[in-house]
Amino acid sequence: MNKWIEKNFGKAWMALVYAFLYVPLLFMMVFSFNSTRQDANFTGFSLRWYEGLTKDTKIVEGFWLSLQVAAVTGVLSAILGTFAAFVLVRYRRFLGRTIFSGMVNAPLVMPEVVIGLSLLLLMVGAQNAFGWPERGLLTIVLGHTLLGMAYGMVVIQSRLMEMNRSIEEAAMDLGARPMQVFFLVTLPNIAQAILAAFLLSFTLSFDDVVISEFLSGPGVNTLPQVIFGYARRGINPTIYAAATLLIVTVTVVIVGYSVWVARQTRKREREVAAAMRAETAALAAT
Numbered sequence: 001m002n003k004w005i006e007k008n009f010g011k012a013w014m015a016l017v018y019a020f021l022y023v024p025l026l027f028m029m030v031f032s033f034n035s036t037r038q039d040a041n042f043t044g045f046s047l048r049w050y051e052g053l054t055k056d057t058k059i060v061e062g063f064w065l066s067l068q069v070a071a072v073t074g075v076l077s078a079i080l081g082t083f084a085a086f087v088l089v090r091y092r093r094f095l096g097r098t099i100f101s102g103m104v105n106a107p108l109v110m111p112e113v114v115i116g117l118s119l120l121l122l123m124v125g126a127q128n129a130f131g132w133p134e135r136g137l138l139t140i141v142l143g144h145t146l147l148g149m150a151y152g153m154v155v156i157q158s159r160l161m162e163m164n165r166s167i168e169e170a171a172m173d174l175g176a177r178p179m180q181v182f183f184l185v186t187l188p189n190i191a192q193a194i195l196a197a198f199l200l201s202f203t204l205s206f207d208d209v210v211i212s213e214f215l216s217g218p219g220v221n222t223l224p225q226v227i228f229g230y231a232r233r234g235i236n237p238t239i240y241a242a243a244t245l246l247i248v249t250v251t252v253v254i255v256g257y258s259v260w261v262a263r264q265t266r267k268r269e270r271e272v273a274a275a276m277r278a279e280t281a282a283l284a285a286t
Contacts, residue, residue, distance in 0.1 A: 049241040077205075143214070227242060
């Protein structure tokens with residue numbers, strides 16, 4: 001009995017953790033097809049809440065705004081995160097490195113309320129002094145990029161630390177300039193990490209509420225803000241439908257990315273194996 005417990009305790013514990021995390025999501029997805037507004041009894045299958053979702057202008061406008069913000073944030077976070085990670089990994093010593101590293105990593109440990117409030121004070125001060133920027137899409141993008149860049153930098157930094165620098169040194173020995181080495185050698189090798197950073201930043205931006213609440217202007221509300229506002233006024237199954245679509249979309253993106261990474265990994269392993277076989281054959285022939 002004790003052996004059985006020791007063998008299966010870990011699996012049972014993980015099953016309980018996954019059930020705690022995902023069973024509520026499953027119930028929400030089920031009740032998004034409920035025919036009535038009741039949240040305790042499933043009275044019948046219906047698509048009325050999904051139909052109502054398409055007619056709710058606030059949710060539709062919030063969705064497109066969130067999509068635009070997340071897309072721009074993902075691109076900016078991936079670019080800035082790549083540069084920050086490259087500087088921290090490839091340049092070990094430079095003036096202000098400790099301060100730079102601390103500033104880049106600060107959003108990872110700082111509460112979003114503090115980030116949102118500080119950015120709000122900055123934007124209000126800049127608007128009073130220069131008349132720009134007005135709170136809206138731009139300010140939300142700037143706030144989300146600050147957070148997304150920190151997370152993206154961690155992902156890319158870990159890949160750069162694992163990367164074999166001998167290929168960069170070989171390229172420089174063959175006459176490539178540092179800029180050519182970066183774009184022709186380093187960048188292709190960390191492309192998967194950059195894509196992962198983009199997807200992570202996109203997801204963080206798309207479901208952010210706190211920073212968006214501080215930086216959004218009148219009439220500018222992202223989808224999470226709209227959903228949060230509906231939830232405070234009472235139960236609305238339209239929210240369940242919107243959340244279900246978000247969950248399905250994110251799941252499809254993650255699964256698609258995982259499949260792509262797996263295929264790329266297998267392709268790289270085959271290429272490496274083929275190169276080793278060719279090298280072995282060449283050495284044997286000589």
